[in-house]
Amino acid sequence: MSGNLSELVGRGRVSRRLYTDPDIFEEEMKHIFGRVWLWLGHESQLNNPGDLFTTRMGRDRIIVARHEDGEIYAFDNRCTHRGAEVCPKKSGNAAHFECPYHAWTYRTDGSLKSVPLRKGYDTGFDARVDALALEPVARLDSYQGFIFGSHAADGDDLQTYLGPDVREAFDNFVDRSPDGTLEMTGGTTVQRYRGNWKLQIENSIDLLHPLILHHSAVDAADRVDHGGREPSIEWDTVKANGLSFSEWDELHVAALPRGHCWMGGFLTKAIDEDAEKAVMDENGWRVLQAQYRDTMIAAHGEERTDEVLAFNRHNTIVYPNLLVNSRLAQVRILHPSAADCTEQHGYIFRRGGAPERMFEASVRMVNANNSPSSIVTSDDHEVFERIQEALEYGTSEWLDWSRGIYQERKLEGGTGGAGTNEVAMRNQHRAWAEYMAAEYMAPNNMADDTAGA
Amino acid sequence: MNSSFERWHIVQQFLFHEARLLDERRWDDWLNLYEDDAEYWMPYEWGQKSATDHVSLFFEDKTLLRMRIDRLKNDLSPLEWPPARTNRHLSNVQITEDTGDRVTATVYLAFVEYRREEQRWFSSRVTWSLHTEGDSFQIAAKRVDLLNCDQESGHLRFATPM
Incomplete structure (x- = not known):
């Protein structure tokens, strides 16, 4: 998007385009919702390994789950193969996520567990398995049990962000x-x-x-x-x-x-x-x-x-x-x-x-x-x-x-x-x-x- | 005791009457059909068991209903203008319980609302608990189970009870 969007905010006034312009909205999804710490949920939703819930970060569909290692993970609810939603539930417990389309299967930390007919891929596939995990939310942290995620790999830590x-x-x-x-x-x-x-x-x-x-x-x-x-x-x-x-x-x-x-x-x-x-x-x-x-x-x-x-x-x-x-x-x-x-x-x-x-x-x-x-x-x-x-x-x-x-x-x-x-x-x-x-x-x-x- | 067909007819006429009062925005007449400790409930969850440990779309006693209709009636809010036009289409009327004094009736309700260039409609299953009062009834409870109660993208506002 061309032009300096910050000029749309003046002293004691803002442009109406902040509310109506679809291009500006797309920029907001990247510059604001794609960067800051967004609230995902609460730790009381994830008491046991395999417990999960789905939520949103801006428009992105996100799975938040407690893995068998006891840690909380968050990643896109989208198969890295063809893009189908892998978890249809709002909340629940799962041992793994299996894509309904071609059965690519992921662990509750988002990592790729298996694909059917693996021999159909060349030997280079093994090296790509890590990269084929469900797209992780770049950073994840909790404050007082409230879980937040950020799409930005760098930036203020959560406590600093909250202030x-x-x-x-x-x-x-x-x-x-x-x-x-x-x-x-x-x-x-x-x-x-x-x-x-x-x-x-x-x-x-x-x-x-x-x-x-x-x-x-x-x-x-x-x-x-x-x-x-x-x-x-x-x-x-x-x-x-x-x-x-x-x-x-x-x-x-x-x-x-x-x-x-x-x-x-x-x-x-x-x-x-x-x-x-x-x-x-x-x-x-x-x-x-x-x-x-x-x-x-x-x-x-x-x-x-x-x-x-x-x-x-x-x-x-x-x-x-x-x-x-x-x-x-x-x-x-x-x-x-x-x-x-x-x-x-x-x-x-x-x-x-x-x-x-x-x-x-x-x-x-x-x-x-x-x-x-x-x-x-x-x-x-x-x-x-x-x-x-x-x-x-x-x-x-x-x-x-x-x-x-x-x-x-x-x-x-x-x-x-x-x-x-x-x-x-x-x-x-x-x-x-x-x-x-x-x-x-x-x-x-x-x-x-x-x-x- | 009437024959079951007559009974069904009388109950159905009463439910049609309630729908008409709502559609004609005769709010006071409508609320007079309700007992003093009546409850109007529209659950958030399909098959929701309790209104006190889970959120609801509507969970109102007679006082809250009165507050709601008072606001619609007195036209103080420019935001309620123009008022919605509504039709409540009732079908599949069944009496599921009848002790003489107490009747439980269920219907399928199609609620159609037109307001500000937009028509929207909702399908629901409605259950009434009625008390026999002379030749007519008083409503002890009304439960509206909206087909899309728990729609994830939520709902635009509901101004009137369905």
Whole structure:
């Protein structure tokens, strides 16, 4: 692609082409998704040798498996012979992967185990066997049990890539389990929208929009008559969007190196304030929270428990596509499939040693927020689709991202601002420009003539 | 007790009535068909056993359903404009259990929705638990098993119950 793509990001503005241009999307798949650390899954999905799951890195289909040597491996879900998918399962256990087309068979570390009628190949085949393994993800690493992969052989290690503020979100995720374990389970919500992936990561740190865009949902929540019973956790989740503008502004937003960011928590605020007015049911969520706190105190003592539970953030966004929420025991990942099509996958976790109904709370919250039927995020996705349609036409090039540009605050390790400051989106766009301007190194050696003589 | 044919006819007419209320967006009349502790469930997994240890496409009690229809009704959201036009085609109506007081009925449902230049449709199997209430019924539970519930590429948003 010719021209300097970083020029599409200006001071406080970006070109609409970032969202619509299919050629730019192809460059993003190489320069961003083809280079950074992308979240693949959680170690609790791979307890035993042969355990596996399939996922995506950008558009690439990836198998992640625990091999008999106890190590985790990740590689393309594509036979090196003719390209057929070798693992049709979402998750499970396998001794090996056999291609359904010509029975090339691979071990769970991705290496080629056998091909039928081997005598049909010349003696040089033995020397090529290593190169015919399922294409490995160049680098693989875990942080706090969360598995990441990168297509780039070189670059920052995972801990450096995440940085201290993002690592804290994962630390707190684990710290909130009384026994220190997490289990990723309970299925996946998948919301698809016909819009660019960046619309969602901008939206997830945008604290000006909830009171406006989600007004109809908040208003419906306000009109609910609970009939003297404690509100449900789903109701709390919807209602929490109804903070006033000044309350949203009081929350803090932090913009970090490499495009990451986080925002202060708002659910606690809304729920705690409602709790003062609300009735507490014996089997309600507020009593459950107290029971959970007791299990934490039993495991860690009161001081440490208060410290862990005081960590009050909502989304921590790991650029380009991961949203981490330790308080809800939830992560979301964006899988872009085209410039104008994105899937958002939501995952939840069971906290080891916590009351079982804490997991039900996570299930109910992800239903309310991230099921395709959510009355909150449905409005986000509807507006994304209208943005996408509108950006396809017209002559004006620029979108405005200047809110709060003179009110940014310097912080240790980044910048920040009041809740409605667009500093975090500008930071995402800056990271985008830097990635797109950098030289792209193909992950595999395309020049290598593996066909031999 | 009616003959089984009459019973089948009465149950079927009730289910048609519910579909009509939804298609005509008569939201309050529709919700009045539901008992106070009714559950509306659309599982994520084919054959899903529980709604409390696994995510669902819909898992709503009457309060959450009321919140949902309130929002559709009051037209506060410009994003719900224009409202969807829908047809619910019911077929293969069967009564699978009938104790007199309690009826379980299943149908195949084709849900067709038109909105903003797009028509989409879904096929599902729907199961109702009904309580006999005089000449009619109250809905205790409705479960909608979407044929493509667990489609890997996910779903665009669902605004209304099916």
